[in-house]
Amino acid sequence: MVCLAVSGRPVQKLTEGVASKPEAPGCFGAAKGAVPVRCHTFCHQGAARDVNPENAWRHLRGLTPLSLCDWPGRPCCVVFLGGCNLRCPTCHNASLAWDMESEPLLPQARLKAFLSSRARWLSGVTVTGGEPTAVPGIGMILHEIAASGLAIKVDTNAMLPDVVEALLAEGLAQQFSVDVKGPFDQYPSLTGGAVTEAGARRSLSRVFALAEARPEAFLFRTTLVPQLSETDMTTVRGMLPAGFTLATQDYKPPRRPHALADSEARRTAGNMV
Known part of the structure; x- marks a missing residue:
């Protein structure tokens, strides 16, 4: 369940499972001092009581002032949000996640x-992590960034399709770079047991449907971790909606026990989680 808190009027139902009440318990609505009319706060099921400005902005953990490779064709800055809903054993930003x-x-x-x-x-801002869509209050953060007039790309593992759909419908992200871990049946091992095969199939199928409807808003990529074979990569390419190509990036083991989200760490381009 994802809810968009709206001050003084019902929430527009954007997708199945979106709340239809003005506020969920603990939501940070405009009446409490947030953005007028819509507070753009997204509340994950079971976490609504934790959503407030302080909790949302506590996830802001890093900034790269300029990147020429994170958003193809756009010089952008990169904003890092901490926290993740997966436990990938090959994670490149483990401490951040x-x-x-x-x-x-x-x-x-x-x-x-x-x-x-x-x-x-x-010409843009890439928001990465960790996993941005797992941050309660991500809409509030993106609303603040959007006030700069810059386009926003969100890096995501796509395991929270309700949030992806809501951000797209609200116009809070112009593009999503979706990290497809591998074939559906390998998601349990690729995500450290955080996602089942059925769960991966269900979540990615919804995001693939969004991509078919809004092809300009989605990119897909896979990191070539040691577990994946050429046969696996052929399978992943076949999973994508028609007309999409799969970008790949080499897997580079972190030089430190945990990679840092700053320029000193010489972060590899892309969201390596």
Whole structure:
């Protein structure tokens, strides 16, 4: 379930399972000081009581001022959000994904000041992680970034299709870069047991349907982790909707026990999770 809290009027039902009440318990609505009319706060089932501005912005953990490879064709900055719903054994940003408190907090004011001063030199913002769609309040964060006038790309593992659909419908992301881990039957091992084969098939099928309806808004890629064979890659290509190509990136084991979301760590391009 995903809900969009709206001040003073019912929520527009964007997808099956979206809340139809003005506020879920604990949602940060406009009446409590958020963005007027719509607060753009997304609440995951069971986490609604935790959604407030402080909790959302606590996930902001890193910023790369300029990247020429994270969004093909666009010079962009990269914003890192901590936390993830998977436990991939090959994760390149493990500390950011699983132990975000070990990474320095990036103050909201610093991000806002950066976007205000650099927006004219950029043509987009890539929001990565971790897993951005797993952040309660992700809509609030994207709304703040969108105020800069820059287009937004979200890197996602697509295991929370309700959130992907809602962000797309709300216009809070112009593109999604979907990390397809591998064939459906390998998701349990590729995600550290976090996703079943049936769960992967169900979630990705919904995102593939969104991509068929909005092909300009989706890219698909796979990291060539050691577990995947050429036969597996052929299978993955066959999973994609018609007309889409699969981008691949080499797997490079982290040089440190946990990769950091900063320029010092010489982060490999792309969301290696």
